[in-house]
Every structure is written in structure tokens, then in C-alpha cells.
Amino acid sequence: NAGVMQNPRHLVRRRGQEARLRCSPMKGHSHVYWYRQLPEEGLKFMVYLQKENIIDESGMPKERFSAEFPKEGPSILRIQQVVRGDSAAYFCASSPPRSTTEAFFGQGTRLTVV
Amino acid sequence: GQNIDQPTEMTATEGAIVQINCTYQTSGFNGLFWYQQHAGEAPTFLSYNVLDGLEEKGRFSSFLSRSKGYSYLLLKELQMKDSASYLCAVRDRAGNMLTFGGGTRLMVKP
Numbered sequence: 001n002a003g004v005m006q007n008p009r010h011l012v013r014r015r016g017q018e019a020r021l022r023c024s025p026m027k028g029h030s031h032v033y034w035y036r037q038l039p040e041e042g043l044k045f046m047v048y049l050q051k052e053n054i055i056d057e058s059g060m061p062k063e064r065f066s067a068e069f070p071k072e073g074p075s076i077l078r079i080q081q082v083v084r085g086d087s088a089a090y091f092c093a094s095s096p097p098r099s100t101t102e103a104f105f106g107q108g109t110r111l112t113v114v
Numbered sequence: 115g116q117n118i119d120q121p122t123e124m125t126a127t128e129g130a131i132v133q134i135n136c137t138y139q140t141s142g143f144n145g146l147f148w149y150q151q152h153a154g155e156a157p158t159f160l161s162y163n164v165l166d167g168l169e170e171k172g173r174f175s176s177f178l179s180r181s182k183g184y185s186y187l188l189l190k191e192l193q194m195k196d197s198a199s200y201l202c203a204v205r206d207r208a209g210n211m212l213t214f215g216g217g218t219r220l221m222v223k224p
Contacts, residue, residue: 004156033211042201042216043157056210091156093212102147103212105156 002026004094004106005074012112013082021077021109025094032075033093033103034067043091049075082113116140118215120202125221126192134187134200134218142207148176148187149201151217157201161187189220197222 005024013019025032030051035043045059049069060067064082069075079086089110093103117139126132138146145164149157163169163178163185175188187200199219203212 035214042214043203043212045211045213048210059211101162102159104159105149107156 004029004092004104006090006092006106006109008109009107010110010112012114014114015083016081019079019082019086019111019113021079021090021092021111022074023077023092023094023106024074025092026104029094029096029104031095031097031103032069033095034075034077035091035093037089037091037108039088046077079111082111084113087111087113116204116206116213118202118204118213120200120215120218122216123219123221125223126189128192128194128222128224130192131188131190132192132220134189134202134220136185136187136202136215138183138185138202138204138215140183140204140206140213143180143204144207145205146176146178146185147203147205147212148174148185149203151199151201153198160200192222194222194224196220 007022032049034046037043047060047067048056052071064080066078089108091108092106095103120136147162148160150160151157161176163176168177173190178185199217201217202215205212
């Protein structure tokens with residue numbers, strides 16, 4: 001059973017370009033969470049999704065950021081018109097339905113905006 | 115909302131015991147987690163407490179007092195590989211997202 005898979009591991013974008021980050025949850029997991037981590041800081045919650053539904057997006061910036069988790073395929077975090085401040089590590093975590101224990105994290109995507 | 119505090123950095127000696135504290139103030143509580151994160155890597159699960167008391171798992175133990183909004187992670191027989199950041203996280207009442215503290219960077223010295 002493969003773990004949470006994120007790709008790419010590293011992504012470099014110029015200011016104004018779009019960044020698309022992918023997350024494939026563990027097999028059997030239908031809950032996906034995205035977190036952002038700035039250097040030397042903790043993880044900040046962004047969004048919680050289930051298949052085809054956004055459950056909680058209270059941590060998402062109001063503009064330029066969007067997330068989806070389609071019926072088929074990975075969850076996508078999309079950042080439009082990236083700025084230098086978007087440079088961070090973006091982690092995805094997944095958990096099974098009705099989970100009462102831990103979420104499992106992927107290796108993260110390190111986005112660098114130049 | 116959630117507010118979680120933990121020390122930024124700690125240093126300890128190989129073979130010793132270290133205690134990393136975490137205090138939280140939350141509008142809802144459904145469990146407290148500790149994760150370990152090595153530089154450049156994903157957080158990995160260490161422990162989970164939802165009831166008061168001590169949970170022991172090998173060299174690592176975690177304690178929770180819900181009335182005090184307090185937890186600690188205890189690491190015994192420290193090894194060099196324990197040098198990492200330790201993240202305290204609280205799950206909200208709905209059982210959805212985790213809110214993380216800023217992490218405690220532990221440096222283990224010979």
C-alpha cells in the first residue's frame with residue numbers, strides 16, 4: 001500500500017505563472033487535507049476535501065488559490081499568478097472515512113517562485 | 115479558533131531525557147497529536163491522546179491534561195537521529211482538520 005504521493009517534489013515558477021500541485025491519497029482514504037509550511041515555521045491548514053466536495057476551506061487565501069478532489073484522479077492545489085510569498089512547502093495528508101486517528105502526510109512539494 | 119504554543123528550540127545530550135511541552139487554547143477539542151519532522155521531509159505520526167493521562171510507546175511517551183490545556187512529549191534515551199522538529203497538533207471537535215503549533219526544533223548533541 002503506497003503512502004500519500006505528491007508530485008512534483010520540487011517546482012520552480014516565475015512570478016505570474018501558475019503552479020499545480022498533485023496529491024494522490026493512500027488507498028482507501030477519501031479525506032484529503034492541504035497544509036502550507038513556510039521555512040522554520042509550523043504547518044498551516046489550508047483546505048479539507050472529500051471526493052468532489054470542499055468541506056472546509058477556511059485556511060485558503062481568498063484569491064489565486066483553489067483546490068479540487070475529483071471523483072477520479074488526484075487532488076489538485078492550484079495557485080494562479082504566483083508571487084514570491086507563495087514560496088513554501090505544500091503538504092498533503094489523507095485519512096480514511098470516519099477516521100479517529102492520525103492523518104498520513106506526503107513528502108510535500110517545495111514551490112520556489114523566482 | 116485554536117492557539118497552540120510550544121518552545122521554538124531545545125537542546126539535549128545523547129542518552130538523556132527531554133520533555134517538550136505544548137499548551138493549547140481551543141474552541142473545540144477532539145484529540146492531540148505529536149508528529150516528528152526531519153528537515154525537508156514529511157511529518158510522521160508519533161502519538162495521539164484524547165483522554166487524560168500518559169500514553170507510552172517505546173522511547174516516546176505523551177501526556178495530556180484537558181483541563182489544563184497541556185500536553186508534553188517525553189523522549190528517553192535520546193539518540194542523534196532524534197534531532198528533528200516535533201509538532202504538536204490539535205484536532206477540532208468536528209474531527210476534521212489538525213491545527214499545528216510552530217514546532218520545537220530539538221538538537222541532540224554527543
